[in-house]
Amino acid sequence: MHEEIIFAGFGGQGVMFVGQLLAYTALAEEKHVTWIPSYGPEMRGGTANCTVVVSDEPIGSPVCKHPSVAVIFNNPSLEKYEAMVTPGGLLVVNSSMMVHPPTRTDLEVVMLPATATASEIGDVRVSNMIMLGAMLIHRALVDRATVEHVLIEKLGTRKAHLQAINLTAFERGITLGQTQQASV
Amino acid sequence: MAVELLKGNEAIAEAAIRAGLEAYFGYPITPQTEILEHMARRMPDLGRAFIQAESEVASINMVYGAACTGARAMTSSSSPGISLMQEGFSYIACSEVPCVVVDVMRGGPGLGNIDPSQADYFQVTRSAGHGDFHAIVLAPASVQEAIDLMVEAFDLAEKYRTLVFVVADGLLGQMMEPAQLPPMKPVHKNRPDWALTGAVNREPNIITSLELNAPALEEVNLRLQAKLAEIRKHEQRWAELWTDDAKLVVVGYGMSGRIAQTAVKQARREGMKVGLLRPISLWPFPEKRLSTLADQVDAFLVIEMNAGQMVDDVRLSAGGQVPVSFYGRMGGVVPVPEEIYHEITTLYEKLTSGE
Amino acid sequence: MTAVEALVEEQIVYQRPESLLEVPTHYCPGCTHGIAHRIVAEVLDELGVRERTIGVSPVGCSVLAYKYFNMDGAEAAHGRAPAMATGIKRVMPDHVVFTYQGDGDLAAIGIGEIIHTATRGENITTIFINNAIYGMTGGQMAPTTLPGQRTTSSVTGRDVETTGFPIRMAEMLAGMTGSAYVVRRSLHNVKEINRAKQAVRVAFQAQLAGLGFSMVELLSSCPTNWGMSAPEAMKWIEDNMVPYYPLGDYKVADAVQPLLKRK
Ligand SMILES: Cc1ncc(C[n+]2csc(CCOP(=O)(O)OP(=O)(O)O)c2C)c(N)n1
Ligand code: SF4
Numbered sequence: 017m018h019e020e021i022i023f024a025g026f027g028g029q030g031v032m033f034v035g036q037l038l039a040y041t042a043l044a045e046e047k048h049v050t051w052i053p054s055y056g057p058e059m060r061g062g063t064a065n066c067t068v069v070v071s072d073e074p075i076g077s078p079v080c081k082h083p084s085v086a087v088i089f090n091n092p093s094l095e096k097y098e099a100m101v102t103p104g105g106l107l108v109v110n111s112s113m114m115v116h117p118p119t120r121t122d123l124e125v126v127m128l129p130a131t132a133t134a135s136e137i138g139d140v141r142v143s144n145m146i147m148l149g150a151m152l153i154h155r156a157l158v159d160r161a162t163v164e165h166v167l168i169e170k171l172g173t174r175k176a177h178l179q180a181i182n183l184t185a186f187e188r189g190i191t192l193g194q195t196q197q198a199s200v
Numbered sequence: 201m202a203v204e205l206l207k208g209n210e211a212i213a214e215a216a217i218r219a220g221l222e223a224y225f226g227y228p229i230t231p232q233t234e235i236l237e238h239m240a241r242r243m244p245d246l247g248r249a250f251i252q253a254e255s256e257v258a259s260i261n262m263v264y265g266a267a268c269t270g271a272r273a274m275t276s277s278s279s280p281g282i283s284l285m286q287e288g289f290s291y292i293a294c295s296e297v298p299c300v301v302v303d304v305m306r307g308g309p310g311l312g313n314i315d316p317s318q319a320d321y322f323q324v325t326r327s328a329g330h331g332d333f334h335a336i337v338l339a340p341a342s343v344q345e346a347i348d349l350m351v352e353a354f355d356l357a358e359k360y361r362t363l364v365f366v367v368a369d370g371l372l373g374q375m376m377e378p379a380q381l382p383p384m385k386p387v388h389k390n391r392p393d394w395a396l397t398g399a400v401n402r403e404p405n406i407i408t409s410l411e412l413n414a415p416a417l418e419e420v421n422l423r424l425q426a427k428l429a430e431i432r433k434h435e436q437r438w439a440e441l442w443t444d445d446a447k448l449v450v451v452g453y454g455m456s457g458r459i460a461q462t463a464v465k466q467a468r469r470e471g472m473k474v475g476l477l478r479p480i481s482l483w484p485f486p487e488k489r490l491s492t493l494a495d496q497v498d499a500f501l502v503i504e505m506n507a508g509q510m511v512d513d514v515r516l517s518a519g520g521q522v523p524v525s526f527y528g529r530m531g532g533v534v535p536v537p538e539e540i541y542h543e544i545t546t547l548y549e550k551l552t553s554g555e
Numbered sequence: 556m557t558a559v560e561a562l563v564e565e566q567i568v569y570q571r572p573e574s575l576l577e578v579p580t581h582y583c584p585g586c587t588h589g590i591a592h593r594i595v596a597e598v599l600d601e602l603g604v605r606e607r608t609i610g611v612s613p614v615g616c617s618v619l620a621y622k623y624f625n626m627d628g629a630e631a632a633h634g635r636a637p638a639m640a641t642g643i644k645r646v647m648p649d650h651v652v653f654t655y656q657g658d659g660d661l662a663a664i665g666i667g668e669i670i671h672t673a674t675r676g677e678n679i680t681t682i683f684i685n686n687a688i689y690g691m692t693g694g695q696m697a698p699t700t701l702p703g704q705r706t707t708s709s710v711t712g713r714d715v716e717t718t719g720f721p722i723r724m725a726e727m728l729a730g731m732t733g734s735a736y737v738v739r740r741s742l743h744n745v746k747e748i749n750r751a752k753q754a755v756r757v758a759f760q761a762q763l764a765g766l767g768f769s770m771v772e773l774l775s776s777c778p779t780n781w782g783m784s785a786p787e788a789m790k791w792i793e794d795n796m797v798p799y800y801p802l803g804d805y806k807v808a809d810a811v812q813p814l815l816k817r818k
Contacts, residue, residue, distance in 0.1 A: 036205075036376065043205045043378045051205070051376040076462030078375055078455075081536040223646050249645035253638070254671040261635035261668070265611070265642025268629050273642065291632050396627040396643065398607040398650055406621050408612075408630035 017047075017072050019157055020080040023147075024065035024097055025089025025110070030144030034087075035066035038148065041158045041166045042070045050078035063093050070157050085155055087147050089130070091115045108151045110143060126150055128192040134185060142185035149189020150196065160190065203380050209234035209373040211343045211381070212276070212302055212366070215350035217242055220385040222271040223249035225262035227281060230314040231370035232304035235276040248387065256281035260288030260301070267297045268407045270395030272354050272387065276302035278370075279320050280311065289363055290329030294409035294420065296427075298357035300350075301335075302366045304373040307532030315532025316370035318454060321509035324365045325483040332421055334428055335363040336435060337482040341458040344379040346372060349480070351382055358392075360431055367482065369505060371455045371534060437480035438489055442468055446475030448548055449493055451514055452503035453479045456528075456535060460503045463540035472548050482510070490517030497522060498551045503540055504528040572596040574605045576625045585778040585785025587742040588617055591684055594752045595655070596624065598759055608651040609643055611636040613665075615657035616690040616777075634665020637672035640679045651762060653680040659689045662698040662722050669728065676733025676767035680758045683724060683770055686777040687796060694780030698722045701799055706780070721799060725772045729805035735767035737806040741774035743792040747802070760814045767808065774800055 021038070025031045035051055042049035048071045054064065067083065069075050082102040088094045090113045101107055103122045111117075112131035128150050134143040145167075152160060164183060171179055206214075213235045216224075224239040236252065243250035249266065253259040259275045266273035277285065282303045292299050305320045307313040324337045336356055340346035346368060353364040391397050396405055411417040441461065443449055452460040457478035467474040477493065479486050494500075499522050502511050508526040515524045527543040529535045571577060574596035582588045599605050605626050612620040614633035621628030631639040636654035644652040661669050661683050669681065688706055689695040695708040699721050703712040713721075725739040736758050740751035751773055758769035774796045776788035783791060807815065 039376060040205050043203065049205070049377060052371065053374050075377070076465060077459040077537045078377070079371070079459060079534050079536055081538045223642065225642065249642075251641065251645065251675070254667055257635065258638040258641075258668050258671065261632065261638035262642035262645075264631075264635075265629065265639035265644075266646045267642070268639070269609075269643055269646050271646040273646070287632050288635070295630075396609045396629060397647070398609065399625070399627050400606040404621075404625060405627045406629070408621060408628075410618060410630050 017070070017157070019070050019085055019155060020083045021068045021070070021085040021087065021151075022065060022083040022097060023068070023087045023089075024063055024093035027064040028141070029064070029089045030141055031064045031089060032066050034144035034148050035068045037163065037167060037170065038068050038070070038158065040170060041163050044162050044166050045158055047071065047158070048073060048075050050075050052078050063090070063096070065093065085151065087151055089113065089143065089147065094118060106151070106154050108147055108154070110147060112143075124154060126154055126193060126196050128189070128196050130189070133188055133192065137181060137184055137188065139181055142182055145182050145185035146189035146192065149186045150193030153190060153193030203378045205376050206343050206379045206381070207234065207374065207376045208343050208346055208368060209304065210238050211347050211379055212350055212368070212373075213238035214242070214381055215347040216274055216300070216354070217246070218382050218384045219351040219354045220272050220387045221248065221274060221354070222387040223263070223266035223273040224275065225251050225253050225259040225266070225273070226275050227253050227256050227259050227277065229278045229281045231306055231316075231373045232276050232278045232302065234373070235302060235304070256284040257287065260285040260292075263299050263301075264288055264292050264297060267292070267299045268396045270391035270397065272300075274300040274302065276304065278304050278306045279308050279317070282320060282323065286329040289335065290331050290333065291409045292363050293329065293333035293335065293424070294331065295407045296361040296424075297407060298354075298361050300353045300357050300364050300366065302368070305367060305369045307530070313532045314370060316455065316534050317505050317530070317532055318369055318456060319506040319509070319530065320367065321482065321504070321506060324367055325485070325513075328363070328365070333424060334483050335365050336360070336431060336484070337365045337367060338437070339367050339453040339480060339482050340372065341454050341478060342379070343372070343375065343377045345480075347379055347381060356435065360427060362427070362431070367454065369455050432484040435481055436484050436486040436488055438486035439478045439480060440489070441476040443475035443477060443493060445473050446496070447473045447498045447551055448501060448544065449475045449477050449497050450501045450503060450540070450544065451477045451479070451490070451510070453482060453510070456503045456505050459535060459537055460540050462537035463544055466537065466541050467544045467548070472544070474544055474548065479510075485513045485517065487513070487517040490514060491519060494518040494521040499547060500524045501543060501547055502526045502528075503535065505534065506530060572600045574599040574608075574625050576623055578623060580623055581619060582616065583779045585776060585788055586616070587686075587773070587775040588684060590742050590748060591655075591682060591773055591775065592620065592623055594748070594755050595653070595682055598752065598756045599626070599651070601756070602759055602763065604651045604759070604763070607649065608653070609647065611640045611643070611652070611654045613654065613656040613660040614691070615660045617655055617657060617684065618691065620655050634660050634663070635668055636660070637665065637668040637677070637679070637681065641672055641675070641677050644677060644679050648678070651680075651759065653682060653759070655682045656684065657690065658683070658685045658687065658697045658699040662724050669724075670731065673728045673731040673768045673770070674733045676735070678762055678765055678767055680762050681768075681770040682755065683772040684775045685724070685772055685796075685800065686775040687721075688777050688780050690777045690780055694777075699724075701795055723800060725770070725800075725805045728768075728770055731768070733768050734770070734806045735808040736761045736769040736811045738804045739772040739774070739800060739802050741792055741797060741802055743774065743776070743789040757811065757814050761811050764810070764814070766810045772800075774802075
C-alpha cells in the first residue's frame with residue numbers, strides 16, 4: 017500500500033487538521049507517513065492544502081505531482097487538482113461547494129454534500145470528518161476505529177465537547193461514502 | 201521514548217533542548233519560527249536562557265557570548281537572517297567557540313519567499329563570513345535525522361571547538377512524520393578550561409579573534425587549517441542506496457536527496473542501474489566516497505533546490521573522471537520525483553546507447 | 556631615623572589595582588582611556604569581585620582592554636558588546652559582566668544592541684567612553700562629534716544640516732524603562748574623576764543588587780585626533796563637551812537610591 021493524498025479547500029474547513037488526523041492514525045497503526053502543508057509544485061493561492069503520504073514502506077518523496085487521492089473541499093481546489101490526480105485515482109468531492117461537477121472519466125469519483133450535511137448536524141466545521149469518513153470507505157488506508165480513537169485523543173479534555181459532533185460527522189461520512197458508489 | 205508524529209522545526213528545537221541546550225537566542229523568520237516559538241515555551245520553564253533578540257546580528261552575538269562561558273548555545277534562522285549573522289560566524293570561527301546554528305533555507309536571493317530552497321549551500325559551506333574558515337555543515341533529510349544530527353551537532357561543536365550548521369529547507373521544517381526524540385540530558389555544569397568563568401586561582405581566560413601581529417595571526421590560521429583538515433579527514437558523512445552496480449549515481453542532500461530517492465527507486469524498478477548518494481555532511485563534503493564511486497560509475501547527476509551549487513564539489517571529487525550533470529529548481533520550487541525520473545531516464549539512455 | 560626604618564613606616568597610598576595587569580597600555584599620552592580603566596579596576600577591587608567579573612571589549616581604541624584588565628574577558632565585534640555581554644550574563648547570572656565601549660561602537664554601529672540591552676533591563680554595566688570622535692580609525696566624525704567640530708570626515712566642521720545632530724546617549728538610555736542607573740560624568744579634572752569613580756561604583760553595585768541595566772557615560776579626551784596637547788584637550792572637554800553633554804544623573808531608579816547614600 018502506498019497512497020499519496022492531497023486534502024484541499026479553504027482555510028477554516030479543517031483541511032490541515034483532517035490531514036494530520038490521518039497522519040496520526042497511520043502512525044498509530046505503525047505505518048509510514050508524512051504530512052506537509054501547502055508546499056509542492058502547484059501550491060498557493062488562497063487555498064489551504066496538505067499532502068499526506070501513507071505507505072507500508074519507508075517514504076522517499078513527501079511531495080508528489082500526481083496524487084493517487086484528492087479530497088476536494090471547494091470549487092477552486094477542484095479546478096486546480098482534478099487534472100493532477102493519477103489515472104485510476106480517487107477524487108472525493110464536497111458537492112455542496114461545487115460550481116461544476118468533475119469532468120475526468122478515468123477516476124473514481126465520490127460526490128457528497130459534506131458542508132450541507134455538516135450544517136445539518138450542527139457545525140459546518142465538521143465537514144472535514146465527513147470527507148475523511150467517505151474517503152476511507154473507498155481507500156481503506158487505516159481502520160475506522162483507530163481514527164475514532166486518535167480523534168478523541170487529539171481533541172483532549174480541552175476540546176472534549178467537540179468529540180460527539182466530530183464522531184457523528186465521521187459516521188455520516190462513512191454512510192455517505194457507502195451509499196455514494198464511486199462512479200468511474 | 202515513543203515514536204511520535206513531529207514537525208521538523210519543533211523536533212529540531214526539542215532535540216536541541218534534550219541535547220543539553222543552555223541558551224537560545226533568535227529572531228522570528230519564516231519558515232523556522234516554530235523553532236523560536238518552541239524555545240520560548242520550553243526554555244524558561246526549564247530555567248534555561250531564552251531571548252527573542254532585536255535582530256539576527258544581536259542573536260548571534262548573544263550566542264557567541266553565552267558559548268564563551270562553555271554553555272551549549274544556539275540560534276536558528278532562515279536565509280536572510282543567516283546573511284546578517286555572518287559577521288558573528290567569522291568571529292566565532294576565529295576564537296574557536298563551539299556554537300550551533302540552524303538554517304531553514306528559503307527562496308532567495310533578497311527577500312525572496314518563504315518556500316523551500318537549498319540556495320544557501322555556498323554561503324554555509326564556502327562563505328559563512330570573512331576570512332579563511334569553514335563550519336561543519338549537516339543536512340538532514342528526515343525529521344528523525346534532523347533530531348539525531350541536532351544532538352550530534354553539539355557534540356561536534358564541542359569536540360572541535362567549531363561552528364556547526366544544521367541546514368534544512370522549509371519543507372523539512374514544516375513536514376510532520378514519525379520520529380523518536382532522545383532522552384533529556386541535563387545541561388553540563390562542567391565548564392571547559394578555556395571558558396570565561398571568572399579568573400579564580402588562575403590566569404585570566406581571554407576569548408578574542410584579534411591578533412594584530414601578522415605572523416602570529418598566520419599561526420592562528422595554520423592552527424585553524426590543521427583543525428579543519430582533521431575534520432575533513434574524520435567527519436565526512438553520507439548515505440547511499442543501490443550504488444553497488446550503478447552506472448549512474450544521483451547526488452542530492454536534504455529533501456532533494458530524499459525526493460530523488462523516489463525517482464531512483466522507480467528507475468531501479470525498471471531495470472536501470474541507478475544509485476543514490478546523499479551527502480549528510482556538506483562540509484566536509486563526502487569527497488572520499490564520491491571519488492571512489494567516480495572509478496565505477498559512468499556519470500553523476502546532481503539534484504538540488506538551487507542553480508547547481510553542489511556541482512562544483514561533485515566535480516572536484518570526481519576529478520574529471522566522469523561527467524557531472526545537474527537538475528534543479530529555484531526560487532522555492534520543489535522538484536517532484538517525476539521530473540527527476542525524467543532526467544534520470546534521459547541521461548541513462550544516453551549512457552547506455554553507447555556514446 | 557635610618558632609611559630602612561623610613562621604608563617600614565611608609566604606608567601604601569597608591570598602587571596598581573589588582574584588577575589591572577602590570578603592562579604598558581597603547582593609549583596616547585593625555586588619553587583618558589587609561590583613567591577610565593583605572594577607575595573600573597579600582598572599583599572592582601574595592602567590591603572584591605575581580606574573580607567573578609567578565610569584561611567585554613569593543614572595537615575601537617580600547618579593543619585591547621582585555622589585555623589590561625586582570626580578569627576573564629572577551630573581544631566583541633564592532634558594536635556588539637552588549638549582545639555578547641547579554642549572552643554571557645544570561646548563563647552566568649552570578650557573575651559581574653561589563654562592556655567598555657567607545658562612541659562609534661555604542662552610538663553608531665551598535666546603537667541597536669545598546670538600546671535593546673537597556674530596555675530589557677539586562678543586568679550588566681556599560682562604561683561608555685564619549686570622546687566625540689573615532690579614535691582608532693584616525694579621527695573621523697562620530698555620532699557624538701559636536702556641531703562645527705573638525706574631523707577627517709567633516710573637514711570644515713560638522714555640518715548639522717547634512718550630518719544631523721550629536722546623539723546624547725545618557726539621555727536616550729535613561730528613557731528606557733529597563734535602565735536602573737544612567738549617568739554622565741567627565742574625566743577632565745581630578746574632581747570630576749573622583750565623581751566618575753563614585754558613579755562607576757554605584758553602577759556595579761546596582762548590577763550586584765540585580766537592579767537592571769547601568770551605564771556611566773564618561774566624557775573623554777582624544778588629544779591625538781583632536782590635534783591638541785593634553786591640557787588643551789582637558790580644557791576642550793570642559794569648554795565644549797560639557798555644555799553640550801551636561802553632567803548629571805539621568806536615571807536613578809528608586810531601588811538604586813539607597814546605593815547613592817551609602818557611599
Ligand atoms: C564592522 C566594522 N566596521 C568598521 C570597523 C572599523 N573601526 C574600527 S574602530 C572604529 C571606530 C571606533 O570609534 P569609537 O567607538 O568612538 O572608539 P575610540 O576609538 O574613539 O575609542 C571603526 C569604525 C570595524 N572594525 N568593524
Ligand atoms: S587615538 Fe585618541 S582615543 Fe585612541 S588612544 Fe589615542 S588619544 Fe586615546
